[in-house]
Each structure stands twice: as C-alpha cells, then as structure tokens.
Amino acid sequence: AQSVTQLGSHVSVSEGALVLLRCNYSSSVPPYLFWYVQYPNQGLQLLLKYTTGATLVKGINGFEAEFKKSETSFHLTKPSAHMSDAAEYFCAVSDRGTYKYIFGTGTRLKVLA
C-alpha cells in the first residue's frame, strides 16, 4: 500500500532563510506527487505537482521540489522564506490514473522575523 511520510511536524526558519520540507513516499511504481499548502481555516491550495518529465518542478510562490526516484523522495524547497509562507504543508501521492490521494500528516512551517 502507498504511504507518505513527512519528517518534522513543525519546522521553524528565519525570514530569508532556506525552507526545506521533507517528503518520502512508498510506492511500487512512480506515482504522481503533489505539495499542497493550507492556511488557517482554509482548504488546500496546490503548490506544485510531478507527473512525468523533468524531475525538478517549479510551483507558485517561489517553491520547487525535486522527484528523486532512487530516494523515493519529493522534498519541497524555497530559497528565501517570507512571513507569508507560514502555513501547513501537505505532501500527497496518487496512483497514476486515479484521483485518490494519500496525504502525509503535514508540516507546520513557522517563519521567524
């Protein structure tokens, strides 16, 4: 069965510092991979996705993620954190051809002034 592991339920970074949120998945075949952001009392907004092709994908708000098949990872990065990046981030995986997502437990990002 597929699963998603997000290391670190809480991550704090200083404003302007590198953001690194970790995501590892288990799947027998390369799945589709997603990162979503959730602001308080709101739904989920797609940051970026990997389906096929280039393994480094760029998303909104300056975020990017790299699919590494050998490491079964899809870590999210942003070179310089902004206060507005404070939110909860979810990594998700889905089998190709389905819309059933398996979500990780989330990482709450705190940005310090």
Add this chain to the structure above:
Amino acid sequence: ETGVTQSPTHLIKTRGQQVTLRCSSQSGHNTVSWYQQALGQGPQFIFQYYREEENGRGNFPPRFSGLQFPNYSSELNVNALELDDSALYLCASSSGTSGTVGELFFGEGSRLTVL
C-alpha cells in the same frame, strides 16, 4: 471560472444525529472526491464520484454515503454521528479531460463538530 464551493462552512451536531454536506464542483469538472481532515492530521480519502456513481472508497464505514447529481454537484451524508466524526470535510473536484492530469481542486471545507 467558479471554484469549488462547500456548504455549510460550520455546523454543530449531537451524537447520533445525521448530517448532509454539500459541494458544487468547479465548472467543467465531472469528478468529485470527499476527504476527512481530523484536527492535526492530513486529509483522508472517503470516496469519489464520477458521473453520478461511486468510483472508489476509502476505509470509512457505510454510514458515510454520498450522491452526485447530473450537474456534478455532490452531497456527503453521515448517519449516526460519533464524536470522532468531528473534522473538516473537504470536497475536491477534477476532470480527466482538463489537461491537469491527477490534479484535485479543493473547496474550503465544512467544519463539523459533534457534541
């Protein structure tokens, strides 16, 4: 383009009652999925509807049921509410013909509190 809308945004029920949550999918989308997000957890897949038929179900009991209508809007019904049903219920729509393969578009959710 209208996004995914859900109603009500908040509601409080007591144990044993029944609840109906509603979702209007994004324009042009024919697939609706429902997720339950308990406090401090990631969303968990409940089920999915495609062209008015259930097309996949997660590990939820039969008292969780749904409908999809010809206009692709959807309802989630939960009978015999339990305290553990307290959660944010998220609706998401998608369309295999949109070119956005595998992408779900989420509404802002309905927050259910069971007392």
